[in-house]
Amino acid sequence: MTLILMTAVAPMLWGTTYLTTTAFLPEGRPLLAATLRALPAGLLLLALARRLPQGSWWWKSWVLGVLNIGAFFALLFIAAYRLPGGVAAIVGGIQPLLVAVLANKVLGEALTLRRVAAGTVGVFGVALIVLQSQARLDAVGLLAAAGGTLSMAAGTVLSKKWGQPAPPLATTAWQLIAGGLTLAVLLLLVEGLPATPLTGVNVLGYAYLSLVGTALAYVCWFRGLSRLPAGAAAFLGLLSPVVAILLGWLVAGQTLAPWQLVGIAVVLGSIAVGVNLKGWSHDSRKLHPGRLDVPAAPGR
Numbered sequence: 001m002t003l004i005l006m007t008a009v010a011p012m013l014w015g016t017t018y019l020t021t022t023a024f025l026p027e028g029r030p031l032l033a034a035t036l037r038a039l040p041a042g043l044l045l046l047a048l049a050r051r052l053p054q055g056s057w058w059w060k061s062w063v064l065g066v067l068n069i070g071a072f073f074a075l076l077f078i079a080a081y082r083l084p085g086g087v088a089a090i091v092g093g094i095q096p097l098l099v100a101v102l103a104n105k106v107l108g109e110a111l112t113l114r115r116v117a118a119g120t121v122g123v124f125g126v127a128l129i130v131l132q133s134q135a136r137l138d139a140v141g142l143l144a145a146a147g148g149t150l151s152m153a154a155g156t157v158l159s160k161k162w163g164q165p166a167p168p169l170a171t172t173a174w175q176l177i178a179g180g181l182t183l184a185v186l187l188l189l190v191e192g193l194p195a196t197p198l199t200g201v202n203v204l205g206y207a208y209l210s211l212v213g214t215a216l217a218y219v220c221w222f223r224g225l226s227r228l229p230a231g232a233a234a235f236l237g238l239l240s241p242v243v244a245i246l247l248g249w250l251v252a253g254q255t256l257a258p259w260q261l262v263g264i265a266v267v268l269g270s271i272a273v274g275v276n277l278k279g280w281s282h283d284s285r286k287l288h289p290g291r292l293d294v295p296a297a298p299g300r
Helices: 003-012 017-024 030-049 058-081 085-105 114-130 139-162 168-191 200-225 230-236 240-251 258-276
Strands: none
Touching: 003 200, 003 230, 003 240, 017 058, 017 200, 017 240, 030 058, 030 168, 030 200, 058 139, 058 168, 085 114, 085 139, 085 258, 114 230, 114 240, 114 258, 139 168, 139 200, 139 230, 168 200, 200 230, 230 258, 240 258
16 A cells, blocks of 8 residues: 555646646746756756666667656646646546556556456546536647657556666666656757746746656656556556646636536546556466456567
8 A cells, every 4th residue: 555655646746737837837838848847857866876777778768768758748748838727637547548458468467347447437537527627628738638648658568568677766867867858859959948037936846846746756656667567557647637636726726516526536436446456467467357358478
């Protein structure tokens, strides 16, 4: 239970990204926000870990850094700028289903009827929350949110497949730096450096996202992912939209309709079922009750 709670810290902190972006950061600078969130956090963690990748982990860190950090952050901030508070995070409700399918094909994790049902119910729950939002939805923002969800799902499964050759502090630093450098190149090519100085409020917003919403959150996430099944960890990601929508209500003065409250309850129930570790096999090639497919082929 302690491991699950510690891992859950990550998506809960990620759920604060949308309010922080709209309240503290300059408008129209998604790549600047993504770069300043990732790169300083990675450099700080590397200074603490004092360990560099070796061998194939140079390119593996770059691949994971792009999926989990670079592409994910860029798309996340585009969505946050173009969608009302909380809605961008809610699109991530499909991630448990994506991870379940990818983990079944890549890792051989069992794809059971219970997990598919829990994931579907989770999507239904976040749909209830979205449908009650009276704000106009932006197509580009929704596509960016969906792309970010797919990128993070692929990164989660690959992270589990490749394992961690060093403590989470080091492997998290490698990915943040790789993703941050990739974002820095995109920033210079697409957005350019800011024409006006950042305000004190902007600096506070970036500092919070980098130190708390990134450095702390990703260390908790990768530590949990190294010990939990990828499918179970993915369900914890549903906490992000719940936190985002509740913060919108508590801090930004947004209203919550009754069906949105029902949606939150449904999402929490889905998480409770999805992270129940009973039935998650330590041997991915064993058949499970309710499994929807056959065991992975030898050598997968």
